[in-house]
Amino acid sequence: MKSRLDKHSRDTLRSFHAQIDADSPFFIGFPGSVDFDYSELTPFFRYLLNNVGDPYEDPLHTNHSKHFEKEVINFFADMFRAPKNDRWGYVTNGGTEGNLYALYLARALHPKGVVYYTTSAHYSIPKNVQILAMESVVVESQPNGEMDYKDFRKKVSRNRKRPAIIVATIGTTMTEAKDSVYIIRKILGDYSMQDVFVHCDAALAGVYTEYMLPHHPFDFADGADSISISGHKFIGSPMACGVVITRKSYRDRVVRDSLYVGSPDSTISGSRNGHTPLMLWYTIKKLGVDGLYSRALKSMELARYLHTELQYIGWTSWKNENSFTVVIKKPPDAIVHKWQLATYGEWSHIVCMPGVTQGQLDKFVDDLKRSKHYK
Numbered sequence: 001m002k003s004r005l006d007k008h009s010r011d012t013l014r015s016f017h018a019q020i021d022a023d024s025p026f027f028i029g030f031p032g033s034v035d036f037d038y039s040e041l042t043p044f045f046r047y048l049l050n051n052v053g054d055p056y057e058d059p060l061h062t063n064h065s066k067h068f069e070k071e072v073i074n075f076f077a078d079m080f081r082a083p084k085n086d087r088w089g090y091v092t093n094g095g096t097e098g099n100l101y102a103l104y105l106a107r108a109l110h111p112k113g114v115v116y117y118t119t120s121a122h123y124s125i126p127k128n129v130q131i132l133a134m135e136s137v138v139v140e141s142q143p144n145g146e147m148d149y150k151d152f153r154k155k156v157s158r159n160r161k162r163p164a165i166i167v168a169t170i171g172t173t174m175t176e177a178k179d180s181v182y183i184i185r186k187i188l189g190d191y192s193m194q195d196v197f198v199h200c201d202a203a204l205a206g207v208y209t210e211y212m213l214p215h216h217p218f219d220f221a222d223g224a225d226s227i228s229i230s231g232h233k234f235i236g237s238p239m240a241c242g243v244v245i246t247r248k249s250y251r252d253r254v255v256r257d258s259l260y261v262g263s264p265d266s267t268i269s270g271s272r273n274g275h276t277p278l279m280l281w282y283t284i285k286k287l288g289v290d291g292l293y294s295r296a297l298k299s300m301e302l303a304r305y306l307h308t309e310l311q312y313i314g315w316t317s318w319k320n321e322n323s324f325t326v327v328i329k330k331p332p333d334a335i336v337h338k339w340q341l342a343t344y345g346e347w348s349h350i351v352c353m354p355g356v357t358q359g360q361l362d363k364f365v366d367d368l369k370r371s372k373h374y375k
């Protein structure tokens, strides 16, 4: 192997670095925190860390970070009020894998179950439903993106003889709306439905929603059976990752043994990233609950600031309560492109993730003010 890259390849890397660096000030349209610094972990990039198999059983090899992974799972299981003596989870490749695992689990528990998810659910839900070949019913959303509970009641009552698997979204992609597990459970209770499973897709908002008042009902104590979050969103990391939490008693129903690696094959992926658990652990230890909380408050404050500034210049915008997301009337294409804004029909959104600054938002508002559509 050559010891050094040739000049052309080095230039390619250098210009990629320059481009990423130049674009980063305009990164306000997607929900990834940008305030992380994992340089203390760089020595570990000299090693393969493979957390293959179940987090709670060590594989035959020692180059894994499962001791860190278990702490991460426990932190989020505590946060989401999972029962102390009946909890399980693992660090995933992202929110999508957590959703896939949860639906896989729900299908194993209720093979004849019907999946309910709303029109505002993330695209990974219909994809995972298709992968698992499950039956599903799409429920309408209210204008703010939250589940239309009347429509849910109508649709679930028609199928009340069938097990129900409900995906509640805690922070929808476009408007950061949150479905209420309390109301969902209440409706299922009204029809005396017993064979039910409620999964919360809390990829974006799960972590900080738990800290906000008034309490939004979505955790295990509120009636969730599983919760999936993304790690590269609110927590922040240079690599995509996530966490899924459920009950151990559920997981025990689907686990398979893998004699080859010496650890039960209870996860979707076989070999698993051992660096991402280390990063999540690092942030949890560094910030703690207090640090995460004040970081969330700061983002909400910024979102309110942006909303107020937009009102002030007369640009149509709105936001859901306790959210980082400001939904705005779609700006002209040049601005959408420059600021890399996700756009859906008439609307775009800004997500005030940790690391986004007031200065960036001021520049964005200036751009809107100067745009030709502005009167």
Ligand SMILES: *Cc1c(COP(=O)(O)O)cnc(C)c1O
Residues within 6 Å of the ligand: 093, 094, 095, 096, 097, 122, 124, 169, 170, 171, 172, 173, 201, 202, 203, 204, 230, 231, 240, 241, 242
């Ligand atoms: C981002 C997101 C996902 C997907 O998570 P990935 O980490 O990108 O796989 C799923 N659901 C919601 C609500 C999301 O915001």
